[in-house]
Amino acid sequence: MKKLIFIPYQDIFDFSNTGILTREYSILKFFMDNGIEDVLFISKPRTILDKKNFKDINFPKESIEYAVYKKIMQSKKIRYETAITLSLFTKKRSWWIEGYEQVIEKIKKMDLDYKNTIVYSNNPFSYKLFYFLKNKGATIYFDMMDNLALHPSLSKQEQESANYCYRESFTISDFCTCNSQAISKYCEENFSRHPAVVKNGVFPIKTKFDIVDNNIKEKLDKLDYFNEKYKLSMGYIGKLGLRLDHELIENIVVENPNILFVFVGPHLSGQRNKKLEILFEKYENLLSLGSIPSAYINHFLNKFSVLMIPHSVGSYENGGDPLKLYQYLNTQKPIISTGIEGVNEFENIITISNDISDWNRFIAENLVNNTKPYNSPESIYWHHRLAPVSKFLKMEEKGFE
Known part of the structure; x- marks a missing residue:
């Protein structure tokens, strides 16, 4: 052995x-x-x-x-x-x-x-x-x-x-x-x-398990409370740093006041995005829930209607292997991303655009459930990777x- x-x-x-x-x-x-x-x-x-x-x-x-x-x-x-x-x-x-x-x-x-x-x-x-x-x-x-x-x-x-x-x-x-x-x-x-x-990968979602962390229960309860107030919720899970495009985020938040935008993850101390942090204080339909253990990622992803990767293209990109995209694909939910490195592998499944109008159009389409279902690609799983x-x-x- x-x-x-x-x-x-x-x-x-x-x-x-x-x-x-x-x-x-x-x-x-x-x-x-x-x-x-x-x-x-x-x-x-x-x-x-x-x-x-x-x-x-x-x-x-x-x-x-x-x-x-x-x-x-x-x-x-x-x-x-x-x-x-x-x-x-x-x-x-x-x-x-x-x-x-x-x-x-x-x-x-x-x-x-x-x-x-x-x-x-x-x-x-x-x-x-x-x-x-x-x-x-x-x-x-x-x-x-x-x-x-x-x-x-x-x-x-x-x-x-x-x-x-x-x-x-x-x-x-x-x-x-x-x-x-x-x-x-x-x-x-x-x-x-x-x-x-x-490339990074994920494990198949096989087992649903009970939540044993009271802090996670409180965050999920808070998310449920806000979800009830809006027609649709868009979720992001990952570290909150300079790679997030604060201008794109502010635009879609302002243009869609009936949509809840949720960010789950820690604020990076070495790459603090102060302009993004200001937005959380400025807009009621923009919510930051802080970090969570990865065991509960799918508990949160399941609460969102659609998933997003609003990253800056070029600036602060590193490596071209967006793990969160594979986590998103594991849920079979609609996904939109900017054109960062690595997302083109799944361009036939997700929406990729740096154009703010395309993001707003994507949101409008999902308000009327106009997206096509898909199966999680086999290539995202660790046994394949x-x-x-x-x-x-x-x-x-x-x-x-």
């Missing part, structure tokens, strides 16, 4: 604090479903300034999130913590490189069967850890999620460091993937590697031996 060393960018403390099943943990669930039981979790290096405590979350036991949470609780975990280091201020994320070197010292004290171990990571700053594990005989699988070398939330120094770390990660990896064609092209041009494109990984790891039929 193969073992897994799991080195996620969003570590177990991020997962326990947000309750959000990010790409890393969806891939972890895929590993679990294909026979891997023994997992070692390695968290990001932290100081007393950014230290996070592991929170107990009351996930519904039928949810994917609960299965992942249970695996974390049952498994061995490593993290490196220190007091205050100057590198945290001068290098920011780049100081993780030093921190992961300290993790190597912790691993040396463990009795691991390296030759029967797969290492998964989407954190390029841990590349020195990859070298250590590869030299011991482990198989390295590196997943380039987004592109930190271009990401607007990182400083120029961090971006340059990320680019160097990507080069090292691709050099040592036995297998590599990325989440969009744009990133694959970037890798070819900058690192002479051609990673398999594994991860076919290249399955092939590489020879898991198609019998799992790991």
